[in-house]
Amino acid sequence: MNGRALVAWNLRRIRVGxxxxxxxxxxxxxxxxxxxxxxxxxxxxxxxxxxDKVAAALAVSVSDFFSMPGPDEQPPKPLRSGRxxx
Numbered sequence: 139m140n141g142r143a144l145v146a147w148n149l150r151r152i153r154v155g156x157x158x159x160x161x162x163x164x165x166x167x168x169x170x171x172x173x174x175x176x177x178x179x180x181x182x183x184x185x186x187x188x189x190d191k192v193a194a195a196l197a198v199s200v201s202d203f204f205s206m207p208g209p210d211e212q213p214p215k216p217l218r219s220g221r222x223x224x
């Protein structure tokens with residue numbers, strides 16, 4: 139798995155695991171939502187500064203974006219779309 143794919147995998151895994159939408163994470167990190175989506179689709183190549191912002195917004199270490207998934211680990215599922223029922 140290349141570096142961009144690894145970051146994409148872990149970014150989505152962490153974000154979905156915390157139940158945070160791309161829109162909320164983008165706002166919290168001060169980045170464009172479309173750019174964040176591009177990171178998760180491996181269409182964008184993030185800078186270290188951008189990874190710092192996203193990691194801070196998720197309250198994780200930048201190194202968490204580079205952990206290798208286990209051999210049987212499935213790709214993270216997307217969050218359910220639409221607004222949450224309150």
